[in-house]
Amino acid sequence: MAPPSSTSSSRPVPLILSLLLLACTANADHLTVGYYDKTCPGVQDIVRSVMASRVAADRTMAPALLRLFFHDCFVNGCDASVLLDATPYSDSEKDAKPNQRSLRGFDVVDAIKSRLERACPATVSCSDILALASRDAVALLGGPSWSVQLGRKDSRGASRAAAERGLPKARDGLANLTAAFRKHGLDARDMAALSGAHTIGVARCRNFRDRVYGEGAAAGNIDPVFAEWRRRTCQSGDDALAPLDEQTPMTFDNAYYRDLVAGRGLLTSDQALYGGGRGPLDRLVEMYTTDANAFARDFAGAMVKMGRIPPPQGMQMEVRLVCNKVN
Template identity: 45%
Template structure:
């Protein structure tokens, strides 16, 4: 049987990247007890601030988790996403995947100020964000995992890499897989990490193409589904009428609870984002479809894989930050 050329390319790309990833040396610099002597209260300070933030607004959990993801996919997990633009540095916040999509910077500032009061110049912003993302998930019902720490903050950022490395809401499955493989993350990691969309919201601009496109072809279109689609169209017009920033939950069943209902929604063909629904509905998604079914049926399997994949993503490094990095006093600016 002859395979389509794009399928053969995907197979080759996958095999090549698996070989490349497996041949990479292990990074020994991150440890669980890195701050045990220098700042033993670091984790409890971060947890306490996150508890207050999530209690006041559950959406803060999704904001911090998304910040961590957008940080790690650009230069590795080095806090570069937190940097503001200056005369001498162009940050990543204005990149198209980031502008109007990432938030939580004031919360990071608040946590950093607490850490600096307790342990000046010790805890990096990159570590802060990685630990806070774990706590964010835990505080809305998700799993716990140990976070290896010892990252340094970068002195640079990359608007270009933010434009090219971050997945977008309307990408096809092959492109999505390629972006995760480039980061050393497998297809299994990709599907599990997409489960983070069980919390948080999406902007109309990011789901307009989906609800006016193939939504009726992937969903069963029961009376409930028709009502749901109508409600989405009521907040997001088919052409931009100033409603780009209107939002909807990516998991309409339990938007503020970290669970596996997101995958159950994909099984019904009702995913809000094209990129999410592609994992189940794409003709090329043999492996991803199986994983969506698994996580929809087995929340324990989802929680375990999500935890493992978050550690793996959190270990994506920026070699430059370890040779020439720093611990920023203010997460928005490089130390002077």
């Protein structure tokens, strides 16, 4: 974009330039629950309305939106960078290996943004939309709700390389998982609770093949009947899908942890949380199996904490008018 002319000091500042001037605004220091109370008081109702409609039509949209928020926050903070398309001048996090052919729900975000632009033009950031939509996704499938802190801005860039490096991997063991979460200020309890997001959704065989065939670090601590059943799933190919929680795959509850105790965690990174009664997180996992309220409380608190992961210092920020491209 060409720089604005400086020949007239009385000329109104264009809307786009005004948005770009938000680049110096901190993205996490001033988050508040009531951030839009005056500028867009209906924001939560609009997000909830669109989410309810889309999830009613397709329940798989709930885990999809929750996953989008995770994959956004773990790459350069909660800045909606995961929503940006590639351009001739910049890459896209959508093209990173952990995200290829696995991220969905972009059309839901676009629908929410379109409604909000009509109601409150150039006001609500795409990153705040993701934070609200992920909360509603959980609640719509029977999980907890929480007060979402708002006031994030959207980044003007994305990093495919950072997404390749920074996202936890399906084959990660406990040490790598703990390090990945600690990097963002999330402790072991946060990690164990946030992993409970896998109580909804599905995974492709390519991401659990090593576990059910007992390869490398995935060998051991797996129920043999479960392993055989999932090997049959993989006979249909690497893209064959299996539920992350085999008991209640579309209900947000604590059944995921019961699967772990039974040696039925689908991914290596899931089962890594439970060491058969000898691991550092085993007591916490066992508590979640019997105390659904404790899991719900810890999950909600960890989501708020994750939602405060800031972008790197100096990153250019704005409120995007369209979520898949910069202004």
